[in-house]
Amino acid sequence: MPLASYRYDTTIVGPEKLASPPVLPVLGELVRDKDIGFYLYQMVFRDLSGNLRQFEGVFGILELSHSDHHSPDFYANNVDPSSSDHLLAHEHTIASGTEMTSDDFNSTISRPGTGPVWGISIQNLIKADTIKRGQSLSSVIDGSGTTHKIWQITAKEDQLRIKSAVGHSQLIIADGHHRIARAYKRLAMAHTGNTVRLPCFVTDFDSLQAEIRPIHRCFKTQLENDEVMTRLQQNFNVKRYGNTSDTSFHDAHALVVLFRKSAFTVNQFDGDKQTNDAVLSQTIAKVVGARSTQYFTDIEKLRERVNSDPTKIGLVNRPLTLDQIRLAALSKSPLPPKSTMFYPKPLPGLIFGDRLHL
Secondary structure (H helix, E strand, O other): OOEOOEEEOOOOOOHHHHHOOOOOOOHHHEEEOOOOEEEEEEEEEEOOOOOEEEEEEEEEEEEEEOOOOOOHHHHHHOOOHHHOOOEEEOEOOOHHHHOOOOOOOOOEOOOOOOOOEEEEEOOOOOOHHHOOOOOOOEEEEOOOOOEEEEEEEOOHHHHHHHHHHHHOOOEEEEEOHHHHHHHHHHHHHOOOOOEEEEEEEEEEOOOOOOEEEEOEEEEEOOOOHHHHHHHHHHHOEEEEOOOOOOOOOOOOOOEEEEOOOOEEEEEOOHHHOOOOHHHHHHHHHHHOOOEEEEEEOOHHHHHHHHHOOOOEEEEEOOOOOHHHHHHHHHOOOOEOOOOEEEEOOOOOOOOOEOOOOO
């Protein structure tokens, strides 16, 4: 659905407020676009290798409703979107992120501090590069150096095509699994015929230039390091990591297990080479009795945490590929929680949505 959006005036507020907007915005800092439309959202950034990338998508309101093919019990028992044929989850949610009560939300699950759900069209029907554009409404460079730019899409033919494209696409959820799961819970609590609306950013699978960054693990174990190594060697192919001066592990061809004073690569035995690092991390955690798992995107912070506590072990994951993500979504076999981080993300304050109740 198109919208008439509230957004921060980028000539008044800086990128920090766009990245972490307050729940109650200041009216004098806002602009409201009077015309109804979708928004073309562009991000230009440098990836971890220093290469310049650009990708675009469409921002609007995703409306979810009870399907004619499912009873209300379906939504009550399937709060994970992996059960959907239209929205495909590539990873499970963490249960605590989906908790809500009957008075938590009205029909729109959004607030100024909440980012949009991000969907990737498997059928590549969005075709953002073909959309007519005039002068941009906003352009801002965030703290990481990424340039964010938006245009409003008001041409009726583009609006109708975009609405049809989203309606006929299977969308892999790149970001916002918790918000989708909460929407399912909202539908389960609502009367038949009710809808839930969420701000949504939609891109095409084949043209996606976002960087898929890994999320590393750190957990506590009651086992001594020798016992951890014994269990790892019984279940996996384990080798000492050779380049001890390397702190990034960019040349590692396997998942890396970090101890305080050593590091080892871990692979599945020959018959299981297709397992990705997100699944392998989950298996390793079970083998060594992991508890109190923490998640890191910065390897240096992970190393600091492991070095500060002898009971902690780190798992340095390699990034998943788009094909691995698509396979997990289409096979209805979502990956463990916190398997991927799509980078960069749209700024929550650049486009709010259509209901601020101001």
